[in-house]
Amino acid sequence: MKRRDFLTTSAIAGVSGSFLRGAAPAVARAADESPNSKVRFACIGVGGKGDSDTNDAGKHGEIVALCDIDEKTLDKMAAKYPNAKKYFDYRKMLEELGDKIDAVTVSTPDHSHAVASAMAMRMGKHTFCQKPLTWSIEEARILRTLAAEKNLCTQMGNQGTADDGFREGVELLKAGALGPIKEIHVWTNRPIWPQGVKRPTDTPGIPNNVHWYEFLGPAHDRPYHGGYHPFNWRGWLDFGTGALGDMACHTINVAAMGLELFDAESVEVLDTSGIVDRETYPTWSIIKTQFGERNGRAPLSLTWYDGGDKLPEEKRAYKKLLHGEKSSGSGLLIVGEKGSFYSVNDYGAEHVLLPRDKYKEFKKPEATLPRSPGHFTEWVEAIKTKDPKKALSNFEYAGRLTETVLLGVVALKAGTKIEWDAKDMRAKNNSAADQYIRRDYRKGFSIHV
Ligand SMILES: NC(=O)c1ccc[n+]([C@@H]2O[C@H](COP(=O)([O-])OP(=O)(O)OC[C@H]3O[C@@H](n4cnc5c(N)ncnc54)[C@H](O)[C@@H]3O)[C@@H](O)[C@H]2O)c1
Helix, strand or coil: CCHHHHCHHHHHHCCCCHHHCCCCCCCCCCCCCCHHHCEEEEEECCCCHHHHHHHHHHHHEEEEEEECCEHHHHHHHHHHCCCCEEECCHHHHHHHHHHHCCEEEECCCHHHHHHHHHHHHHCCCEEEECCCCCCCHHHHHHHHHHHHHHCCCEEECCHHHHCHHHHHHHHHHHCCCCCCEEEEEEECCCCCCCCCCCCCCCCCCCCCCECHHHHHCCCCCCCCCCCCCCCHHHHECCCCCHHHHHHHHHHCHHHHHHHCCCCCCEEEEEEECCCECCCECCCCEEEEEEECCECCECCEEEEEEECHHHCCHHHCHHHHHCCCCCCCCCEEEEEECCCEEEECCCCCCCCEEECCCCCCCCCCCCCCCCCCCCHHHHHHHHHHHCCHHHCCCCHHHHHHHHHHHHHHHHHHHHCCCEEEECCCCEECCCHHHHHHHCCCCCCCCCCCC
């Protein structure tokens, strides 16, 4: 296939965005077609999970550019891909590269997902972005809308979606094997990073290798501290989305896809150790989301428990529902009128039906979902065949899943029950929650154009 055939979306989409005014529009160009119709990638955030995302890109195409705010990390990856141009600011990278790339990977901390992805998508770039898709609900809605408007191939990094076991689980839930479902319980051993702590008061100098202004991106200004970068940004309200944001796009994924856990009616924090100083997410929390009738499915509740060992034992209501099965550190339990679905695999890739005796003779429903060649491969195939639906965790799905997940984060931050109006993206009972549904952006890093 000619590169022009599978990459026409880049051409149609054109370029928009204030930071790009005056830049050359991305148009179909035969002259710089790269050899072998390889997808040309730019990778944003190349350490941590970005290390494997970048290497996945390298296996599937050509790495044209690498971007990381940490020069040590950037140089390490650049040694592997010596032909790639290096950047520490993704805005500059995208502006300069224009039509020299077809696709981006975004593996930065959560607060930068949407700004980097939206800029690339407005330029018509196919986008792979880590989970949760975004930091705020509004951002998830915008990325989902952009993907549809520009007909881009997208995939969120909840890789369990590609497992055969995951797809079997979705098929089984869709087929109604458990009867009407009333409640779901999900628990996790996260956070395994600091939460429930105060902001550090010491102000060490910014290391020479770290571009702190670019790390902050859309977030409020604050002095550099080693307690944020790398990895531990997760626990901080302004950067991360806490244990819920970190894990739920994996752990509720099979239930969300199988049972349409979208556009909740309400969410409330049943109990929590509490947010500390408006700075860090709680040490532990229990959050209940209520879903109404969905295309003929019975209303149900989803109760989320985080905190690992720090969650008090007497608060683990799910333990009584396990039919004598061992309770694991993390798990998903879907309770139906006929039986239950129990997965101790964080990605929903394995499950057992309970009670075991009752389901001994159970026959799997017929496969209705295609089996995947791999999560990243599936996305690249979507690009090459111009079929965005081939990537199962495309932003149409992943955006809705992320909204469900982030609604719990809104309830935590707002401190009240949220009666949710999904269509208008607002808390019907608490206008003050609006500040947690969207964010103020630092100049130069807005998702709005
Ligand atoms: N799918 C999975 O199983 C999985 C596993 C781990 C992390 N993640 C996700 O991956 C993302 C990154 O998490 P992590 O654990 O790798 O974090 P990390 O802090 O270890 O790594 C993030 C990388 O991005 C770089 N970075 C930070 N801000 C940047 C910016 N503005 N521009 C360019 N580079 C920037 C950092 O220097 C670092 O190299 C998160 O969204 C996280 O939820 C997914």
